[in-house]
Amino acid sequence: MAKMTKSQLAWRPGMPKKRRSTRVMFASVILTLEALAVLFAGLAMFGLRGRVEGGGVPFLIMGIVVAIALVLTCAVVGKRWGTALGWVLQVVLILMGLFEPMMFVVGALFLLSWAYAMWQGTKIDLENAARAEEQAQWEAEHPEG
Incomplete structure (x- = not known):
């Protein structure tokens, strides 16, 4: 059996789903695309400088390390x-x-x-928060009969 997260353990039927941040989603997409670009750039530098300067391995390693850092940043970009x-x-x-x-x-x-992505994602998140607050207020004023 797979280990459950805190949010999975706290879930109860009828609970509203927590809204994901648009800014975090946008940021993750950009970081992932950058990781691919950096990986290919490292490969290109390895190929271009490997024969001429006698050592393209450091460029390949640099590309891989930066690409990994970019991908790992996706996990913490919400902080x-x-x-x-x-x-x-x-x-x-x-x-x-x-x-x-x-x-x-x-x-x-x-x-x-x-x-x-940071600018628009933050703007969309603020609009969504305001909309959710208005919805909650409306629902409090108009209880289901």
Whole structure:
């Protein structure tokens, strides 16, 4: 039998489902796409520099480590420090341009995507919270007969 989470243990019939954060979902999508881009960038740097400079392995390792960090950040992006880590990783992505200049462009585009996801996701979450509050107030004023 699988171990149940706290929320699964606390669930009772008729309980409303907790709404997932749109900002967290947007952020997770961006981070996952960035992880794929970084992984492929690491492979490209490995291939381009492996023969010329005699050692592309560090670039491959760098790409894998950053990609893993991006994916793991998806798990904590709902926390305040997780979002801050996401911003730090945006800077890391841009700094990869020091090793492969095209990453400046890729990093900047992902930074814009990340900022837009944070902005719009927060806006949508606030609208959803206000709508849920209004719905709860209406239901309190109009009990089912």
